[in-house]
Each structure stands twice: as structure tokens, then as C-alpha cells.
Amino acid sequence: MQWMIYGANGYTGRLIAAEAVKRGLQPVLAGRNEAALRALADELGLRWRMFTLDLPGAVEEGLRGIGLVLHCAGPFSATSAPMLEGCLANRTHYLDITGEIDVFAHCHAQHARAQEAGIVVAPGVGFDVVPSDCLAAQLHRELPQATSLVLGFEGGGGFSPGTAKTSVEGLGSGGRVREQGELRRVPLAWKTRTFTRDGKDRMAMTIPWGDVYTAFVSTGIPNIEVYTTAPPKTIARLRRLRLLGPLLRTQFMQRWLKRRVERSVKGPDAQTRDNTQAYFWGEVRGGGQAQVRRMVTPNGYALTVSASLGIVEAFLTQDAPPPGYYTPSQLMGADYVLELPGVAIDGPT
Known part of the structure; x- marks a missing residue:
């Protein structure tokens, strides 16, 4: 499966892209800043695509051939909906690192459409939430x-x-x-x-x-x-x-x-x-x-990197779950966070 980091030249996107390469992954880098994308792709030895989110046709073309997108370009109040529409049109699994209530609500409202398109929609796969x-x-x-x-x-x-x-x-x-x-x-x-x-x-x-x-x-x-x-x-x-x-x-x-x-x-x-x-x-x-x-x-930010990439790797190595909207614990299980490096939890008190 080809997968993409959109907003790869942003602060968190860069961290995720660099760690992905360390893990032997080969994401396609994408965003709207051509110069920054080109420089980052050259540095990491990855492919890149430049497209903006304000034209639906450009989003659909930018996602062509991509099976999963990890959307990292905020504020998600402005960017999530157009990216999600492109994913629904292209049958591309959608992940993002939002923490915005209205974005979660909008993504959840697309549950039936995601099922029809055969894709997983799972916002909030970083530190939030x-x-x-x-x-x-x-x-x-x-x-x-x-x-x-x-x-x-x-x-x-x-x-x-x-x-x-x-x-x-x-x-x-x-x-x-x-x-x-x-x-x-x-x-x-x-x-x-x-x-x-x-x-x-x-x-x-x-x-x-x-x-x-x-x-x-x-x-x-x-x-x-x-x-x-x-x-x-x-x-x-x-x-x-x-x-x-x-x-x-x-x-x-x-x-x-x-x-x-x-x-x-x-x-x-x-x-x-x-x-x-x-x-x-x-x-x-x-x-x-x-x-x-x-x-x-x-x-x-370190947890966002490990949590989001862990979920991406699950899609790359396992069968995708049934299509639809998921929260992180629904997608990966309540104990997923305990699998991440540096996480420790006390017992019930």
C-alpha cells in the first residue's frame, strides 16, 4: 500500500517523516509548499507531491494511487473536511492528528459514507487523543x-x-x-x-x-x-x-x-x-x-510520532478493519497506548 503524509513539511509532519524513514517506511510526502517539500524529500530520499486542499479536483488527483493518508496539516478545522472528501472519493483510508471536537464530530458524521467507500476514518491518532x-x-x-x-x-x-x-x-x-x-x-x-x-x-x-x-x-x-x-x-x-x-x-x-x-x-x-x-x-x-x-x-510530539506510525504500520502489515469511523481505542484496543515506548501506567487506586 502506498501511503502519504500530508503536511509533511510542518513541525509534526517532519518528525513523523524522519521517524518513518528510520523504520524503513517509504511514505509519499505532500503539502502545499513545493520548495519545502522538495528539500525535505531530497533530505530523506522520498517521493513528494504538491497540492492544495482548496480545489476538490486537486485533492483527488493528489491522492491518486494512495491507499492511506496521515493528515498532519492543521488547523484541522480548515483542512480536515476537504482532505476527507478526497479520501472518500479515492477510497483512501484517512488518519489525522487532530484534537478538535468539531473535526471529530464531522468525521464521525461520515461513518456511513466511509463504510460505502470501504475506508477507515480515524482522526486523533496522536497525542490528541x-x-x-x-x-x-x-x-x-x-x-x-x-x-x-x-x-x-x-x-x-x-x-x-x-x-x-x-x-x-x-x-x-x-x-x-x-x-x-x-x-x-x-x-x-x-x-x-x-x-x-x-x-x-x-x-x-x-x-x-x-x-x-x-x-x-x-x-x-x-x-x-x-x-x-x-x-x-x-x-x-x-x-x-x-x-x-x-x-x-x-x-x-x-x-x-x-x-x-x-x-x-x-x-x-x-x-x-x-x-x-x-x-x-x-x-x-x-x-x-x-x-x-x-x-x-x-x-x-514524541508520542504523536510513535502512536501515529504504529497505527500506519498496522495498516501496512495487517488486514484493515471493517470500514467506518473509529476512535483510537476502537481501532487499536484500549491497551494500545501501553505498547508505545516510554508509556507507564499505575494500577487502579
Whole structure:
């Protein structure tokens, strides 16, 4: 099967492409920046294709002969739908590394079309949301009667440009939680709580992380909140930004903030990635019982590389699963994250 990394010249795409070559894989590199693609392909000894996503015919032509695409070009709010349409038209399996709730929802809505096309549609095969989705599925396995799920995480090392741009989009959209099975919009930093790590409490706030969508699909648990750790000053600042929501949603402000990201955000370097980790907490409750787990993983970008390529390799070496939409834990099993290098998990507590 020929497979492609689209957005290969971006921060995360480059990391995935380089590791793919180390593993003896030969992806086709693709994106919209011809000069950057050519240079990267020459460096790695790979083939490349240049095409943009704004013309359906160009996407379909760019995907010709490709059996699977790993889509890495964010923000996915703008890029996922046209790439997915091309995959449906070409009967190309679709993977991406999004963490955006609305993108998960759109991909899920194409389940019947994916079945008809005979392809797998599996967004979120990186740090967003492989570890947290697998953690949710493990907890649900231990407490099937759970009615509430709380997930929390603490990352390290900073953002890539694409992730930072996605965060900018979120400033104007507020937060999300799931209540009684329904998605609900809530203000930025709607709730706070603490998680314990190394004997110390970490303050955390609710965020619109992808698991608000995917964990419900994976487990059926109707009430879901996701938190990330943050200093109290950051939480207070985000709460003040609530008053600017309408302004932050305007195209002018979004363009201005994203240009600032392009100028100032480069992504963590190799040393930072090697020296930082991420921590996850998961808690389910129901029927008067509770289960709690904690997990440590490598830096989020390192985990995105290993998680996404592990899934690609499964497609290359095994029969593809039945066509349709999948969350990571549905596609690879609840314990998939435990197979990845540098991941350790505590038992139930």
C-alpha cells in the first residue's frame, strides 16, 4: 500500500517523516509548499507531491494511487473536511492528528459514507487523543457502569505552530463538556480542580479537549470533563478573556493572532522533547464506585510520532478493519497506548 503524509513539511509532519524513514517506511510526502517539500524529500530520499486542499479536483488527483493518508496539516478545522472528501472519493483510508471536537464530530458524521467507500476514518491518532482515549476505555472496562468520566493531563515542552493556531481558534469558542450524553458549550476555564502528582497538587482547568467527543463514542459514558494543569494566574487571565469572546471570534483578530503565532512559535527542539514528559489522570464514577488511574508518557510530539506510525504500520502489515469511523481505542484496543515506548501506567487506586 502506498501511503502519504500530508503536511509533511510542518513541525509534526517532519518528525513523523524522519521517524518513518528510520523504520524503513517509504511514505509519499505532500503539502502545499513545493520548495519545502522538495528539500525535505531530497533530505530523506522520498517521493513528494504538491497540492492544495482548496480545489476538490486537486485533492483527488493528489491522492491518486494512495491507499492511506496521515493528515498532519492543521488547523484541522480548515483542512480536515476537504482532505476527507478526497479520501472518500479515492477510497483512501484517512488518519489525522487532530484534537478538535468539531473535526471529530464531522468525521464521525461520515461513518456511513466511509463504510460505502470501504475506508477507515480515524482522526486523533496522536497525542490528541490516543493516550487519553485509551485511558478512558481502560477505566470503562474496569467500571462498566460508570456514568461520569474526568480526564486531566499536564504536558511539557511547549506548542508547535499548528497547535498554537488551534488554541487561538479556541479562545473565541469557549469550552465544551458533555452532560447526559450531549455536548454543552461552557465558558473558558469553566471549572477548576486539582490533580496530585509526586505528592503535590496541580491546579487544573476545563478545556475543550477532543475526548469530550471521542471518549463518549468509545465508552458511552454520558458525563465527561477534560482538564489541563495551569497556574492560577493563567486561569484568571483566561476567565477575563471571556468578555472578549465576540472580538476573539472575528476574522481580523483571528488572523492577527495567528500571524503572531507564525512569527514567534517554532515548536520544542529535540532536547526539549527528549527531556519532557506528559502526565495523565483518569477517574470514572458510577453505581457508588470509582476507579482512578494515572499514566506517564513521553513528550506529546514524541508520542504523536510513535502512536501515529504504529497505527500506519498496522495498516501496512495487517488486514484493515471493517470500514467506518473509529476512535483510537476502537481501532487499536484500549491497551494500545501501553505498547508505545516510554508509556507507564499505575494500577487502579
